[in-house]
Structures are given as C-alpha cells and as structure tokens.
Amino acid sequence: MSLFAFGDDDLARLAERHGTPAFVYSAAVARAGLQRLRAALPERVRLAYAVKANPHPDLLRLFADLGASFDCASEGELRRVAGLAPGRVFFAGPGKRTAELALALEQGVRVQAEGWEDLERLDALARAPVAVNLRVHPAAGVAESNRIIGGVGPSAFGVDEEALPDVLPRAAALTHVRVRGLHVFAASNERDAAKLLATHRMVLDLGRRLTEQHGLDLEQIDLGGGLGVPYAPGEAPLDVDALGRGLGDLLREHAWFRGELILEPGRFLAAPCGVYLARVVRTKESRGTRFAILEGGVNHLLRPLLTGQAFPVRAVGRAVGRAVGRDGPTAATTLAGPLCTSLDRLGTVDLPDLRPGDLLAFGTAGAYGFTEGMTHFLSHPVPPEVWVA
Ligand SMILES: Cc1ncc(COP(=O)(O)O)c(C=O)c1O
Secondary structure: OOOOOOOOHHHHHHHHHHHOOOEEEHHHHHHHHHHHHHHHOOOOOOEEHHHHHHHOOOHHHHHHHHOOOEOOHHHHHHHHHHHOOOOOEEEOOOOOOOOHHHHHHHHOOEEEEEEEHHHHHHHHHOOOOOEEEEOOOOOOOOOOOOOOOOOEEEEEEEOHHHHHHHHHHHHHHHOEEEOOOEOOOOOOOOHHHHHHHHHHHHHHHHHHHHHHHHHOOOOOEOOOOEEEEEEEOOOOOHHHHHHHHHHHHHHOOOOOOOOEEEEEEOHHHHHHHEEEEEEEEEEEEEOOEEEEEEEOOOOOOHHHHHOOOOOOOOEHHHHHOOOOOOOOEEEEEEEEEEOOOOOOOEEEEEEEOOOOOOOEEEOOOOOOOOOHOOOOHHHHOOOOEEEEE
C-alpha cells in the first residue's frame, strides 16, 4: 500500500502547474478508501466522516454523494456541510456555544451532548422533543501511543462514566431533550483492529448496563473515530475486514441493541488522499548535521511537532530532471521549515543529496495537514489545496 496518493510524474506536474508549497488531494484515492471501508462494515454501522480531518469542499461533496454522514465540531463545520447530507450530521465538541447549539437544532443535526450543560441549554432552546446522544468519558480505554484523545485520566470530553448515575436521572426529567444515544471516543490513530474492537466491546457493555439500570432506549451508539493509518513504510494498515467482522459479531452478541452503530473516522478517510509538496530553498551542514531548509514547515504540517511522528517523505525525481530519490546514495537529512524557530522541523529522514529547487513530497497528508496547520504564522503565503478529480 503506497503512502503517496500520486506518482512522481503527476506530483512534478502538479507542482509546476500550481506552484509550491501546496497540498494536492486525489479524489480517486479518497473514493476508493471510503468504498473499501463501507464494504467491510455491517449495514447497521453508519459512517460519519469527521470533518475536522479535512474540510475541503470537494472532499465533503464526494463523501456526501457516496452516502456518508458527517461529524462536525464547530459552527464553521456545520456550515460547510449544510445542505450536503440532510439528516446525516452530528455535532460533537467540548465547548459548544449556545448559538452553535441553536444552529444545530435549526439544521436538524444530532447533538452529542458533552455534559449536563449541553443537555440543559438544548432543553431550553428546543420547542419540540429532541433526541440527543450523550458523550461518555469511559473509565477504561485503548492506551494511546501519542496522547491525542487523552486516555482515561481527567478529560474535557463527555461525562465521566462514574457521574452517569447523577446525570442520567436529571436528563430523564428534562422537558424536550431525550438521551437516545451514547458516544464514546477513546482511541486515536489505532491500526490494530483487535484494540479498536476491545474498546467497542466495552462501549456496548456500557450501553447494556445503562439500559438495564437507567431504562435508556438507545437508538444509536457512536464509537467515535480513531481508525489509524500507516505513516511509515512497513507499518501494517488497519485490517478493515477484521474490524467489520468484529463489529458484526458484537452486534450479534448484543442482541438487546436494535439501533445503529456509528463510526466517525477522520484520519482513515482523508489522510491517504493527500500529499504536501514543498521545494528545498537551501541546504547546509551544521556541526555534522545535514539540513534541507524547505519553503514550508510546521506552519503547514504541524503534526510532527505535536506527536513527534514525521510524515513519510520522498524526493520527486522528475521535478529536477535527474534521478533524485531513485538509486543515488542517501544520508540522514534534517528537514527544517522557513520559520524562525528550532521547533520548525519535519523530521530527519534518509534522502539523496538535495539541491535548492528540489521537490519533496510528504505522503498521507490529507488529514490534519492543511486544517491543522498554522497557515498565518509569519505571514507566509497560504498554500493552495488542489483537488484532483
Ligand atoms: C468526536 C470526534 N470524532 C471523530 C474524530 C476523528 O478522529 P480520527 O481522525 O482519529 O478518526 C475526532 C478527532 O478528534 C473527534 O474529536
């Protein structure tokens, strides 16, 4: 499985035509990824694409046309998907403003309440019965290798599992709001289907307990995102068939639950379709370290700084009319961006001898790339995002 959505020739042409630095996205790769995952999952599992991973309008339209639902986490995201998938939108997020809750109600969006305050404010805003899902912060979960969701310690997300006996009876007494679903998101970038399924099993067990103890009538159980992708050559991809089979088994084991499961992958659906392109501005040796200083750095790809994990990178040969990256000798090269901070590093990787103007491609950059970047920092130009249909 390639970590790059395009071959060298296409990347060189795209860089020529659109300039660099730039993000390029392959519609074909995005479509194939969604269809592959959909085909592996039981029918009773709904796919809601997490818009935060990449809110590019063409990507959203493609996924909407393929029948996906959407997981939004801000007014901006709600507005981006407005009209694309009526009745197929969810709204999560730990700090929802009242105006955002009102917009969600107006748009018929299903709210994932993150605590008592969301329930209370929704109840005051609603004029008719409204079904919501309650986000629960579980007492146990998948251990994250990089702290993104935050593990099982204190959390800004959801209601702590142990607070449910207090919150659920109060929720049942509200006038308009009805808790008809649970939402638990406890993993991130997990490529091991068994680990994901262990969390999903825990969530269904929790759903059963809450149904028995609090008389909940659950029509949805949202298992969150967290489906992982490889970022380094040799890393095994998530086995989506195993995930699909496991979810089918769970649905059969939990016959009490007649509703639908929801998965909200962001990274898994968006990452593989994107490549970030940047040229080398200059190279230097400093006290034994070989540097290549690029046109863009953590202002465009912040993830290496946040998680310590680099994007896969390769030199694009054709761009400079010589066989860069093919057969020549390679050496460890530290990739620095143009920012005035030593935090601006995109990793240290084995690369051929680079020269100014050489083109580098960063793969798997379709998720949490442009959207997570600091594109205004130092007032460098904002990179174009090119959708290749
Ligand atoms: C509520 C919610 N759902 C889904 C996602 C998507 O996660 P991932 O991209 O890891 O699948 C996130 C990411 O932060 C999230 O907060």
